[in-house]
Amino acid sequence: MYVAAKGGERAIQQAEQLFRELNGTFDATFVRLIERHMPYLIDRVMGEGSLYAPELAALALAQTGGDLYEAVLLLRAYRSTQPRLAYAEPLDEAHTFTVRRISAAFKDIPGGQYLGPTLDYSHRLLHLDVLDGRDSAPASPDGATGDPIDKTGAADLPFDPHPPALTDWHRRYGLLAPLPDLPPHDPASVPDVTRDPIHFPAPRAHRLQSLARADTGGVLALGYASMRGYGMIHPTVNEVRLGYADVRLRHPVSGALFSAGRVRVCQGEVVTPAGSGSDAHPSTNGAAPPAALNPGFTATIGWNEVKVIAGAMLDLEMEAANAHPAHREEFVLYHTEAVEASGFCIHFKLPHYVTFNSSLDAIRRAYAAVQQAEPQ
Amino acid sequence: MTLAELARPAQDYSYAFLDEFAKREVRRRILKAIAIPGHQVPYASRELPIARGWGTGGLQVTLSIAGPHDIVKVIDQGADDSVNAVNLRRFIARMTGVATTSDAQLATIIQSRHRITEERLREGQVLVLQVPDPEPLRAVEPNISLAREMHADADYALMWLGLYEQVVRFGTFMTGASYPVVVHQRYLMSPSPIPRWDTPMLHQAAHLTLLSAGREKRLYAVPPYTDVRPIEFEDVFFQVENQQGRICEQSGAVNKFMNEIPQPDGSMCYQASDTGYVEKLVRRARGEPVAIGATYYDDDGTFYHPGYLKEQEPDHR
Amino acid sequence: MTSLAFDLPRLLTTAPLLRARRLTKHYGAIPAVAGVDLDVYPGEVLGIVGESGSGKSTILRLLNLEEAPDTGDYTLTIDGYRGRNLFTLDRYDRRALRVRHIGIVYQNPLHGLRMHITSSGNVAERLIMAGERRFATLRNAARDALDASEFPLARMDDIPRRLSGGMQQRVQLAKAIALQPMVLLLDEPTTGLDVSVQALVLDTLKRIQRELHVATIIVSHDLGVIRTLADRVLVMRHGRVVEHGLTDQVLDDPQDAYTQQLVAAKL
Numbered sequence: 001m002y003v004a005a006k007g008g009e010r011a012i013q014q015a016e017q018l019f020r021e022l023n024g025t026f027d028a029t030f031v032r033l034i035e036r037h038m039p040y041l042i043d044r045v046m047g048e049g050s051l052y053a054p055e056l057a058a059l060a061l062a063q064t065g066g067d068l069y070e071a072v073l074l075l076r077a078y079r080s081t082q083p084r085l086a087y088a089e090p091l092d093e094a095h096t097f098t099v100r101r102i103s104a105a106f107k108d109i110p111g112g113q114y115l116g117p118t119l120d121y122s123h124r125l126l127h128l129d130v131l132d133g134r135d136s137a138p139a140s141p142d143g144a145t146g147d148p149i150d151k152t153g154a155a156d157l158p159f160d161p162h163p164p165a166l167t168d169w170h171r172r173y174g175l176l177a178p179l180p181d182l183p184p185h186d187p188a189s190v191p192d193v194t195r196d197p198i199h200f201p202a203p204r205a206h207r208l209q210s211l212a213r214a215d216t217g218g219v220l221a222l223g224y225a226s227m228r229g230y231g232m233i234h235p236t237v238n239e240v241r242l243g244y245a246d247v248r249l250r251h252p253v254s255g256a257l258f259s260a261g262r263v264r265v266c267q268g269e270v271v272t273p274a275g276s277g278s279d280a281h282p283s284t285n286g287a288a289p290p291a292a293l294n295p296g297f298t299a300t301i302g303w304n305e306v307k308v309i310a311g312a313m314l315d316l317e318m319e320a321a322n323a324h325p326a327h328r329e330e331f332v333l334y335h336t337e338a339v340e341a342s343g344f345c346i347h348f349k350l351p352h353y354v355t356f357n358s359s360l361d362a363i364r365r366a367y368a369a370v371q372q373a374e375p376q
Numbered sequence: 377m378t379l380a381e382l383a384r385p386a387q388d389y390s391y392a393f394l395d396e397f398a399k400r401e402v403r404r405r406i407l408k409a410i411a412i413p414g415h416q417v418p419y420a421s422r423e424l425p426i427a428r429g430w431g432t433g434g435l436q437v438t439l440s441i442a443g444p445h446d447i448v449k450v451i452d453q454g455a456d457d458s459v460n461a462v463n464l465r466r467f468i469a470r471m472t473g474v475a476t477t478s479d480a481q482l483a484t485i486i487q488s489r490h491r492i493t494e495e496r497l498r499e500g501q502v503l504v505l506q507v508p509d510p511e512p513l514r515a516v517e518p519n520i521s522l523a524r525e526m527h528a529d530a531d532y533a534l535m536w537l538g539l540y541e542q543v544v545r546f547g548t549f550m551t552g553a554s555y556p557v558v559v560h561q562r563y564l565m566s567p568s569p570i571p572r573w574d575t576p577m578l579h580q581a582a583h584l585t586l587l588s589a590g591r592e593k594r595l596y597a598v599p600p601y602t603d604v605r606p607i608e609f610e611d612v613f614f615q616v617e618n619q620q621g622r623i624c625e626q627s628g629a630v631n632k633f634m635n636e637i638p639q640p641d642g643s644m645c646y647q648a649s650d651t652g653y654v655e656k657l658v659r660r661a662r663g664e665p666v667a668i669g670a671t672y673y674d675d676d677g678t679f680y681h682p683g684y685l686k687e688q689e690p691d692h693r
Numbered sequence: 694m695t696s697l698a699f700d701l702p703r704l705l706t707t708a709p710l711l712r713a714r715r716l717t718k719h720y721g722a723i724p725a726v727a728g729v730d731l732d733v734y735p736g737e738v739l740g741i742v743g744e745s746g747s748g749k750s751t752i753l754r755l756l757n758l759e760e761a762p763d764t765g766d767y768t769l770t771i772d773g774y775r776g777r778n779l780f781t782l783d784r785y786d787r788r789a790l791r792v793r794h795i796g797i798v799y800q801n802p803l804h805g806l807r808m809h810i811t812s813s814g815n816v817a818e819r820l821i822m823a824g825e826r827r828f829a830t831l832r833n834a835a836r837d838a839l840d841a842s843e844f845p846l847a848r849m850d851d852i853p854r855r856l857s858g859g860m861q862q863r864v865q866l867a868k869a870i871a872l873q874p875m876v877l878l879l880d881e882p883t884t885g886l887d888v889s890v891q892a893l894v895l896d897t898l899k900r901i902q903r904e905l906h907v908a909t910i911i912v913s914h915d916l917g918v919i920r921t922l923a924d925r926v927l928v929m930r931h932g933r934v935v936e937h938g939l940t941d942q943v944l945d946d947p948q949d950a951y952t953q954q955l956v957a958a959k960l
Contacts, residue, residue: 008456008457008458008459008461008462009457009462009466011459012459012462012463012466073423073425073427073428074425076423077423077424077425077426079423080393080394080395080398080422080423080424081389081390081393081394081395082395083395083397194420194422195401195420196420197418197419197420197421197593197594198593199418199521200520200521330519330520330521339423339427339428340428340429340591342427342428343427343428343429343430343432343591344428344429344508344591345429346427346429346430347427347428347429347430347508350430350452350460350489351452351453351458351460352453352490352569353453353635354453354454354490354491354553354569354570354571354633354635354649355490355552355553355554355569355571356552357571357617357635357636358552358553358571358572358573358617359552359553360552360636361552361572361617361618362548362549362550362551362552363550364618365546365548365549365615365618366546366547366548366550368548369546369547369548370546370547372547373547
């Protein structure tokens with residue numbers, strides 16, 4: 001009886017208590033453990049929650065028993081209460097410590113490719129020996145035993161943590177349209193999807209912000225549909241980059257730039273030959289010859305490669321002239337909103353007996369009309 | 377002095393949860409909505425500690441307009457004790473310090489999902505309706521950019537085409553709740569999923585109605601004493617749900633919107649859906665002094681604006 | 694370029710109802726219509742022939758105000774619109790004009806009909822758009838227009854998806870004439886129908902055109918259709934008019950080399 005005549009309040013309290021008891025209590029130590037050992041989970045909650053706060057993301061996960069949508073909602077709701085104190089400077093390569101950078105477009109790229117931390121080439125075997133009491137060992141070349149990585153050894157090549165963007169190279173050769181020659185942006189004037197409702201066609205800022213906080217699964221599903229063949233484009237991954245970015249703020253009094261801390265960020269970039277299926281990029285502005293490649297881009301806080309690759313493809317796909325209905329901007333951005341989609345889905349559990357009753361009445365009326373229309 | 381002393385406590389939330397900028401934005405949008413009756417005004421719509429789709433639109437409006445002296449009533453399907461209503465009421469009270477009530481006469485703000493009270497609301501009261509889908513054109517035009525153009529042009533022909541089809545196929549209008557209305561002879565509006573029984577209550581009402589969809593980020597308003605007309609033909613009329621012959625088993629009320637509760641023996645039992653109203657009827661029956669306001673429909677089922685609801689002659693095909 | 698000096702149709706000495714000048718429309722770099730002039734007189738049928746890609750259907754879309762031209766003037770001698778270039782109307786006025794005064798039948802019924810709405814509803818929509826809000830009036834008008842289009846009334850509440858191609862075209866026609874428009878645009882109305890059905894639909898078109906005395910433009914690649922219906926004909930190629938004149942004259946004694954080819958291929 002979830003609309004019990006008088007028991008509503010008690011029912012709520014007991015239901016929540018039951019959830020807590022089933023899932024056990026936790027303390028600050030447990031929260032720190034999650035934060036330390038589940039970084040990719042934390043990244044996902046922070047990315048979709050659009051709030052960089054590893055400690056709070058860990059708390060949200062602990063509090064919800066790991067229910068991802070609930071955890072994201074907790075973070076978003078907390079975010080609503082926070083005032084905006086300052087706008088950070090735009091991120092760039094020079095102020096991002098890159099740890100992983102790969103490109104599928106060339107065998108090697110200016111600045112080099114770094115595999116960095118990844119499970120891409122690991123054997124996906126459960127480390128069952130951990131269950132027998134052994135520590136989880138670092139990976140080794142032959143997969144089983146062997147020497148641990150020599151953490152102090154010199155790299156084969158000098159490592160540059162600030163490699164230039166590969167798109168710089170494309171632009172130098174006219175493969176991509178030049179960046180607009182605008183004065184440095186006032187960050188406060190950038191449209192903000194958390195402060196303004198989105199209209200379509202969406203400002204570029206709204207689109208990139210929406211993708212940055214979109215549901216990873218949703219972006220993947222729509223992006224995968226495009227990759228699998230419903231798409232108009234055939235892109236190549238130009239660059240995927242993971243790193244630590246300085247959040248640079250300007251001191252309100254002295255005007256000096258300082259770093260308020262480092263955050264994990266990642267970005268994905270895909271390119272497709274212009275005119276391959278999509279001829280929609282109206283990027284030719286006057287004298288400049290039309291660019292040979294069209295770019296797609298997604299970035300997010302935290303490391304989430306699936307999201308930025310699929311998102312970059314969707315970014316490109318949304319530009320296509322006759323994109324599949326599931327790849328049009330309004331469709332993609334509305335339906336990959338993690339909190340809205342999950343919230344609306346579970347709202348169907350709420351009682352709807354008044355509306356159902358109203359429909360029943362209409363059906364009864366139709367029956368009556370049919371009976372009246374029958375020959376006497 | 378330590379950093380901990382300088383920082384505010386972690387569990388500190390603003391009054392009414394939302395920060396002042398967010399509340400100010402909502403209030404500005406409300407003013408715009410009142411100025412353009414029935415027109416959907418986009419707003420940023422912050423996330424709240426309640427799942428999206430569970431009343432976050434109504435909640436943002438209530439939190440933005442409530443002050444410490446307000447008295448708030450929250451109902452879901454007409455019930456004050458529905459778990460969702462309880463939850464929202466607890467949250468509003470916790471964050472704003474308002475008093476709460478189940479008495480529609482005492483409340484200054486009534487937040488509701490799917491119902492309007494049976495007792496007439498009066499001037500100065502605000503009804504906040506939670507809206508899942510603010511767009512009445514959604515069924516005929518899912519693309520909101522195109523739907524906005526249709527609103528701009530007052531191009532609502534497809535809605536009447538829908539009515540035509542229903543009458544041709546079924547001999548009657550088939551829309552259940554969320555029956556579309558035209559506000560102030562201009563904008564087509566979804567009244568939120570209230571039953572048709574409640575739709576006329578919006579017409580020339582003394583109170584202000586604010587409708588808000590948090591997930592869809594739109595809010596709109598019906599100002600006091602504004603025309604609200606359900607879409608219908610000049611010769612086939614809008615009909616409210618038939619409540620004839622139903623008696624509330626708890627209060628004896630008649631000609632009010634009834635919940636139908638199927639019984640194991642195959643029969644149907646009826647309970648008035650407005651639990652605040654039922655509670656007062658029960659208390660009065662026990663001899664307690666209780667003020668019950670005039671209702672929109674009298675005990676004969678007659679609506680208080682004469683001529684607004686019209687009897688329908690049978691089949692039209 | 695076409696000259697402005699059309700041959701005056703027989704028996705017509707009044708001013709043209711429809712007048713279009715310098716119609717031009719490009720799709721990308723491709724000129725679909727390149728500087729076409731045309732006039733249609735009250736009650737007259739103008740045929741436009743040409744192979745696919747000649748721009749003839751584009752002209753109908755322009756005249757139906759579905760698409761904006763690159764350049765061009767378009768006037769109708771109708772109260773309220775006299776002397777206005779209809780291409781400059783805003784969305785709202787454009788819609789009002791189309792609903793009231795222009796009927797169109799497309800080759801593909803998917804373009805002209807709502808496939809999940811009853812046939813009578815498809816016709817009634819036009820009256821609803823014009824503001825009619827009485828169910829009985831909508832019902833009767835739909836029935837009358839379908840009847841005039843020789844559509845079997847027993848099926849008036851079937852959805853078009855369940856109808857034959859010929860019947861679908863009759864529903865489109867009923868929808869086009871439901872408000873007795875001043876202009877009727879026919880875009881390959883019988884293409885794709887069986888020959889026998891085609892003849893019947895053509896008969897209906899001809900009868901309705903005469904009864905309503907409506908200025909009509911019919912676009913077809915089928916010279917037989919043009920000969921049956923059109924008083925005058927324009928021959929189009931690569932977006933331009935290569936020849937124009939009275940239908941019999943042009944089809945029996947084509948002057949332009951392309952028209953000669955067209956006629957020879959047909960006969």
